[in-house]
Amino acid sequence: MxxxxxxxxxxxxxxxxxxxxxxxxxxxxxxxxxxxxxxxxxxxxxxxxxxxxxxxxxxxxxxxxxxxxxxxxxxxxxxxxxxxxxxxxxxxxxxxxxxxxxxxxxxxxxxxxxxxxxxxxxxxxxxxxxxxxxxxxxxYSEPPRSPELEEEAEYLAVKRENELKEKYKLQRADRRKGKDDALKDSILA
Structure with a gap:
């Protein structure tokens, strides 16, 4: 949930x-x-x-x-x-x-x-x-956001960006590891 x-x-x-x-x-x-x-x-x-x-x-x-x-x-x-x-x-x-x-x-x-x-x-x-x-x-036009909501929106944007960077970093590390493992297997075979 x-x-x-x-x-x-x-x-x-x-x-x-x-x-x-x-x-x-x-x-x-x-x-x-x-x-x-x-x-x-x-x-x-x-x-x-x-x-x-x-x-x-x-x-x-x-x-x-x-x-x-x-x-x-x-x-x-x-x-x-x-x-x-x-x-x-x-x-x-x-x-x-x-x-x-x-x-x-x-x-x-x-x-x-x-x-x-x-x-x-x-x-x-x-x-x-x-x-x-x-x-x-x-x-109708929306009134400007309160400063608290602006701060929360900025915080969430930065947090989401950091999460995506970490996710892509882990994906690249997994791909490199997979390539290294495949190279070792081909050398040993």
């Missing part, structure tokens, strides 16, 4: 990958829902929407927990792949409710307008770029 330290490092790296990368954007408060519709199979241009679903959507949901994200996966081999963004008019009192950490009652918002993005035969980065452009979302 891995040590608690290595598990913590793995978890920290996993959380970092959820917080950052393509799809890490903060949507404006007037977006009430995002709906994806694409096929199960990646045939006929549905690979980009599938990758968007797997890579970008979790990051969007992480940064926007109040936005409903509905995914519809169809079994048809052909058909459209769309991303529908539902906008709503947000009254001032609901804006204050959205900023609270814990809501007492769920906020039900009526859709006033929608925008469709065609995802067929497109890369996830292009889909995300158009989503950010059409919604005026702000991309």
């Amino acid at each position: 891995p040590s608690p330290t290595s598990r913590l490092r793995w978890l920290r790296a996993k959380l970092y990958s959820v917080r950052n990368g393509t799809g890490a954007a903060i949507l404006p408060p007037n977006i009430s829902r995002i709906a994806l519709s694409f096929n199960y199979k990646s045939n006929n241009g549905h690979m980009g929407p599938r990758k968007f679903f797997r890579e970008c959507l979790p990051r969007l949901k992480y940064h926007n927990p109040d936005v409903d994200m509905i995914v519809t996966r169809k079994e048809a081999l052909e058909g459209p792949a769309t991303l529908t963004i539902h906008f709503s008019d947000v009254p001032v009192d609901i804006k204050s409710q959205l900023n609270k950490k814990k809501q007492t009652t769920p906020v039900v918002r009526e859709t006033t307008s929608t925008i469709d993005i065609d995802m067929l035969n497109r890369y996830p980065d292009d889909i995300m770029e158009e989503l950010v452009q059409k919604t005026s979302a702000t991309l």
Whole structure:
């Protein structure tokens, strides 16, 4: 079983990958829902929407927990792949409710307008770029690391480098020993 330290490092790296990368954007408060519709199979241009679903959507949901994200996966081999963004008019009192950490009652918002993005035969980065452009979302950027984390990262890099040097040194010594043994055997034979 891995040590608690290595598990913590793995978890920290996993959380970092959820917080950052393509799809890490903060949507404006007037977006009430995002709906994806694409096929199960990646045939006929549905690979980009599938990758968007797997890579970008979790990051969007992480940064926007109040936005409903509905995914519809169809079994048809052909058909459209769309991303529908539902906008709503947000009254001032609901804006204050959205900023609270814990809501007492769920906020039900009526859709006033929608925008469709065609995802067929497109890369996830292009889909995300158009989503950010059409919604005026702000991309999330990670704040700088604390000095303790920087020191730990430097320490781990040096430690890993030393381990690799030692490993390669042992491998070279084993190869030399094997060659020397083979040479002795050929001389004795």
